Amino acid sequence: MPPTCLQKTKRERTAINIDIKKEICEYMLANTGPGKPIMELDIDRSTITKIWQSREKWLTTLSNSNIFRYHSVQFPELDKALQIWMSQAVSAGLPLTDAILQQKGLELAQMLNISED
Missing domain, CATH: 1.10.1200 (Non-ribosomal Peptide Synthetase Peptidyl Carrier Protein; Chain A)
Incomplete structure (x- = not known):
């Protein structure tokens, strides 16, 4: 009898706006490591890591809950x-x-x- 595989359920993709990314960075600055409040957002750990790696960009941008991506301007x-x-x-x-x-x-x-x- 073949072993049964545990099938992972795929998470539904959701867009994370700039305000949430900024909150994640501020929380990570105040606390070491992701804690319970971040886990309640139902965001994958790898996504949180990517947000944290580009924290300079997210902490310096202006808050606007309608914007999901940030594109820098050349001039x-x-x-x-x-x-x-x-x-x-x-x-x-x-x-x-x-x-x-x-x-x-x-x-x-x-x-x-x-x-x-």
Whole structure:
């Protein structure tokens, strides 16, 4: 008779937002090793380890419960300038299209001495 295999049940994939990742890092800083509160989140230990390894990124990002992934910006000054211009354009009631944003981005990049390379 062949031995019976214990079949692992697969966990359902769930997205972990930035706030939870930040809480995990703060908990790990305050306590040594994962404890009961982290285990109650039903997050795999390997996932917690990956979050902990990139703790610098999660501890420095702004909290926003709607964001699940963090993508760094290549030119933060340009991004900030475009955000300011865009908020002014929206408040003035100007129409915004992809082409307008691209053109304004190129103009702001020239003003900030950022090359297209």
